[in-house]
């Protein structure tokens with residue numbers, strides 16, 4: 420049975436940035452694979468990796484076969500991601516588990532020219548604006564939880580077709596360490612041209628497109 424999950428609210432936002440004719444996509448820290456399965460409708464092949472074996476087992480159990488999603492247990496910090504391999508890389512609620520300055524260049528290099536990195540992240544509140552936005556999100560959070568519970572009780576199908584998302588399996592969580600200002604600062608250096616937006620529920624999105632190859636000189 421699905422749980423109220425803030426990350427799921429932003430799937431459509433991220434999926435809008437999958438490049439057309441996406442051949443190979445990677446979902447880092449895929450958890451039970453909910454996003455990887457949605458991504459599979461827009462990419463020829465999707466790889467879902469997670470360092471937690473129980474997450475990969477749940478993701479496999481939730482994925483009807485045949486499928487173009489391939490899961491494997493892997494630590495993204497140790498994994499050889501290759502260079503210029505992926506048209507799209509997503510990381511939902513994962514980056515705060517990792518050293519930002521280490522992971523971002525690795526993901527950038529793994530993108531093909533023109534490929535897109537889409538991050539949904541969590542930031543640490545520090546400024547008055549951060550706290551004001553968080554306060555505004557509290558009633559919406561309760562409303563979301565209540566609506567979700569009613570929908571579940573009434574057995575109204577949720578917008579995802581696959582509702583089996585690893586019953587009883589909770590992905591590992593971690594507190595956010597970086598503020599939004601720190602994330603903007605580091606992304607400005609590591610992912611030039613990236614666009615960062617603040618969202619409700621203590622989240623931000625980061626979108627980066629790797630520049631295409633320059634046309635060969637005549």
Ligand SMILES: C[S@@+](CC[C@H](N)C(=O)[O-])C[C@H]1O[C@@H](n2cnc3c(N)ncnc32)[C@H](O)[C@@H]1O
Nearest residue numbers: 426448449450469470471494495511512516590
């Ligand atoms: C909060 S969960 C998010 C899961 C999923 N992306 C979602 O949106 O529901 C974070 C996931 O990242 C995974 N993770 C953390 N560090 C990782 C690493 N170094 N390599 C691969 N996966 C990692 C965890 O095992 C966990 O499943």
